[in-house]
Amino acid sequence: MQNDKKRKLNYAQAINEAMFCAMEQDESVICFGLGVDDPKRIFGTTSGLKERFGPERVFDMPTSENAMTGVGIGASFNGIRPVMTHQRLDFFLLAMDQLVNNAAKWHYMFGGKTSVPIVIRLLIGRGWGQGPTHSQSLQSWFAHIPGLKVVMPATASDAKGLLLSSIFDNNPVIFIEHRWLHNLEGDVPAVDYRIPLGKAQRLRMGEDISIISNSYMTIEALHAIEVLLENGVNCDLIDLRTVSPIDWEMVYSSVKKTGRVLVLDTSVSTCSVASEIVARVSMECFNDLKCAPARLALDDCPTPTSSALTKKFYMGAEDIIVSVGKMLGKKIDISKISMQKAFPHDVPGDWFKGPF
Amino acid sequence: MVEETIARRYSEWKMRCPTHLCTGQEAVAAAVGQVLKKDDFVLSTHRAHGHYLSKGGNLSGMIAEIYGKETGCSRGKGGSMHLIDLDVNFMGSTAIVGGTIPLGVGLGLSIKLKKTDQISCVFFGDAAVEEGVFYESVNFAVLKKLPVLFICENNFYSVYSPLKVRQPEGREIYKLAQAIGCQSEQGDGNNVLEMYNKVSSAVNSMRNGGGPYFFEFKTYRWREHCGHNYDNDLGYRTQEEYNFWKERDPVSIFETFLIKESVITKNEINKIEINIQNELDLAFKFAEDSDFPKDDEAFKDIYAK
Numbered sequence: 159m160q161n162d163k164k165r166k167l168n169y170a171q172a173i174n175e176a177m178f179c180a181m182e183q184d185e186s187v188i189c190f191g192l193g194v195d196d197p198k199r200i201f202g203t204t205s206g207l208k209e210r211f212g213p214e215r216v217f218d219m220p221t222s223e224n225a226m227t228g229v230g231i232g233a234s235f236n237g238i239r240p241v242m243t244h245q246r247l248d249f250f251l252l253a254m255d256q257l258v259n260n261a262a263k264w265h266y267m268f269g270g271k272t273s274v275p276i277v278i279r280l281l282i283g284r285g286w287g288q289g290p291t292h293s294q295s296l297q298s299w300f301a302h303i304p305g306l307k308v309v310m311p312a313t314a315s316d317a318k319g320l321l322l323s324s325i326f327d328n329n330p331v332i333f334i335e336h337r338w339l340h341n342l343e344g345d346v347p348a349v350d351y352r353i354p355l356g357k358a359q360r361l362r363m364g365e366d367i368s369i370i371s372n373s374y375m376t377i378e379a380l381h382a383i384e385v386l387l388e389n390g391v392n393c394d395l396i397d398l399r400t401v402s403p404i405d406w407e408m409v410y411s412s413v414k415k416t417g418r419v420l421v422l423d424t425s426v427s428t429c430s431v432a433s434e435i436v437a438r439v440s441m442e443c444f445n446d447l448k449c450a451p452a453r454l455a456l457d458d459c460p461t462p463t464s465s466a467l468t469k470k471f472y473m474g475a476e477d478i479i480v481s482v483g484k485m486l487g488k489k490i491d492i493s494k495i496s497m498q499k500a501f502p503h504d505v506p507g508d509w510f511k512g513p514f
Numbered sequence: 515m516v517e518e519t520i521a522r523r524y525s526e527w528k529m530r531c532p533t534h535l536c537t538g539q540e541a542v543a544a545a546v547g548q549v550l551k552k553d554d555f556v557l558s559t560h561r562a563h564g565h566y567l568s569k570g571g572n573l574s575g576m577i578a579e580i581y582g583k584e585t586g587c588s589r590g591k592g593g594s595m596h597l598i599d600l601d602v603n604f605m606g607s608t609a610i611v612g613g614t615i616p617l618g619v620g621l622g623l624s625i626k627l628k629k630t631d632q633i634s635c636v637f638f639g640d641a642a643v644e645e646g647v648f649y650e651s652v653n654f655a656v657l658k659k660l661p662v663l664f665i666c667e668n669n670f671y672s673v674y675s676p677l678k679v680r681q682p683e684g685r686e687i688y689k690l691a692q693a694i695g696c697q698s699e700q701g702d703g704n705n706v707l708e709m710y711n712k713v714s715s716a717v718n719s720m721r722n723g724g725g726p727y728f729f730e731f732k733t734y735r736w737r738e739h740c741g742h743n744y745d746n747d748l749g750y751r752t753q754e755e756y757n758f759w760k761e762r763d764p765v766s767i768f769e770t771f772l773i774k775e776s777v778i779t780k781n782e783i784n785k786i787e788i789n790i791q792n793e794l795d796l797a798f799k800f801a802e803d804s805d806f807p808k809d810d811e812a813f814k815d816i817y818a819k
């Protein structure tokens with residue numbers, strides 16, 4: 159491995175590298191979950207771990223999400239740092255009790271004497287008919303619970319740096335990966351580096367409008383911003399990195415500069431992380447706003463399965479461009495971006511052949 | 515035949531949803547389906563095609579659902595993992611492991627409240643008994659003596675994870691149910707006649723207030739966990755094991771038996787197969803010819819009227 163800034167890894171490999179890095183340096187880090195040592199290795203994110211660190215620290219588990227979350231929490235009381243993995247966020251819902259009543263409360267309800275340093279990796283599915291029970295973006299459920307941190311990396315290098323910080327954080331961290339990000343490449347340094355939780359990142363600098371985004375929506379935003387730039391619109395793109403806690407300082411300073419804010423989210427709209435941002439920005443930056451804040455998230459509706467029904471279901475670069483245009487009173491041609499799509503709408507690229 | 519036709523045509527990439535085929539495990543659904551009456555209730559899992567069809571579920575509705583068409587049994591909202599046919603009391607299948615077990619118990623409670631002699635049957639796999647909800651559900655069914663028929667299809671795997679990494683060695687799943695106080699038996703999941711006889715006598719007693727019954731039937735999935743291919747190349751199960759089970763193909767074993775006992779001739783079997791193939795061809799044509807739901811259908815049916 160060379161220590162080269164221009165070293166390319168995809169998001170899944172970056173997660174895998176963070177796991178290696180954490181497990182190498184700290185024997186207390188363990189990794190378990192359904193299929194972590196099976197032939198597919200959670201889309202490659204847990205590849206090689208069992209071979210390198212052994213079956214005591216890397217193991218498959220019974221289909222017992224709630225109990226096994228509790229087991230992870232209990233182990234953490236005695237200095238273990240568990241990284242638990244679920245192939246879909248939806249499967250983890252069985253463990254909400256252990257997460258909310260135990261993991262999130264333990265530090266507080268015992269007067270700050272102990273803590274629960276556990277990481278729970280959850281994957282959001284999309285495409286190929288993932289449907290109502292395999293594609294829910296429930297980040298706001300977790301963000302709603304004081305005591306939890308919620309991380310949603312958008313890029314490969316963030317995935318590595320944020321996972322390392324999550325593992326060595328002394329709090330329960332929900333680490334959410336969007337399935338459509340796993341194959342995206344980026345520059346990932348080989349060294350151990352940590353990206354602080356609770357700090358956002360400005361990915362594009364502009365004065366006309368603030369776009370506040372997370373996870374996969376940030377990729378759509380980057381596409382949209384290219385087109386917007388050609389149309390003379392300069393966007394300030396803030397990728398939240400963690401949706402709890404939120405880096406309010408960066409959000410407010412951006413909105414104060416631009417006077418306009420569009421918030422993107424992968425979830426349904428009502429009571430979303432985006433709702434919270436719109437609310438707080440309205441409260442804190444009211445006098446700076448030149449137009450009403452806007453939010454681009456999904457309609458309040460379960461995910462349909464049929465590929466015919468998902469066509470208009472998700473928000474993408476086109477929708478971002480149209481929304482920004484509306485807020486600036488500009489009509490922007492989106493035909494160019496629509497034409498770029500060379501594959502069916504229900505897959506992220508040629509690499510994705512379903513069914514997961 | 516249904517599953518193998520889906521498998522053959524899946525790579526046309528028109529069935530765009532996660533699809534779990536039950537080839538190799540057909541006998542369990544077939545036997546239980548023969549015992550149950552039309553007004554008995556059935557619930558199932560992600561691997562539901564066999565259960566749906568054995569209950570009398572509409573074939574065209576199922577194929578159209580996998581195609582994501584508006585004529586599908588769930589109007590394209592659910593896909594292969596979420597099937598329903600209320601005409602035959604197939605009450606639904608879902609993708610969350612263990613998720614339908616308490617629902618089966620709830621139907622059992624409703625039967626008791628309404629004082630009918632129906633049965634509520636719920637199918638699930640060997641992984642579902644690892645969920646807490648399994649124990650909680652069986653406990654309640656036993657407590658209230660509900661007419662719930664629990665059918666556990668033990669195919670030894672959950673995705674690529676063998677039983678040995680999930681349950682202690684030597685575990686007999688049916689004994690778990692027994693320990694909770696449920697009448698419980700084990701059987702050969704590839705022997706349709708044996709299962710039919712066992713389940714028949716259990717269901718007779720259940721209809722007369724005998725309380726819940728649990729069956730563990732050992733069987734084997736031939737194709738990959740999800741999708742249309744074979745996956746023995748991945749190395750999570752041995753070729754010997756696979757061959758062992760393939761030689762015990764429940765369909766051909768039963769055919770041979772029926773012919774030997776002169777219940778049916780090879781000719782008659784061929785005729786039945788031709789009829790099924792015709793029905794299947796019609797179902798696929800129906801699915802292909804059906805329209806996709808319109809865009810705005812995605813946002814309908816969120817609340818009941």
Ligand SMILES: Cc1ncc(C[n+]2csc(CCOP(=O)(O)OP(=O)(O)O)c2C)c(N)n1
Pocket residue numbers: 192221223249250252560561609610611612638639640641642669671672673739
């Ligand atoms: C609560 C939950 N956890 C995990 C999964 C992922 N998953 C989908 S199917 C499956 C296998 C279940 O195995 P089993 O119950 O034995 O049924 P089989 O696939 O063998 O028919 C798993 C683990 C899920 N759908 N729901």
Ligand SMILES: [Mg+2]
Pocket residue numbers: 639640641667668669670671672673
């Ligand atoms: Mg199984």
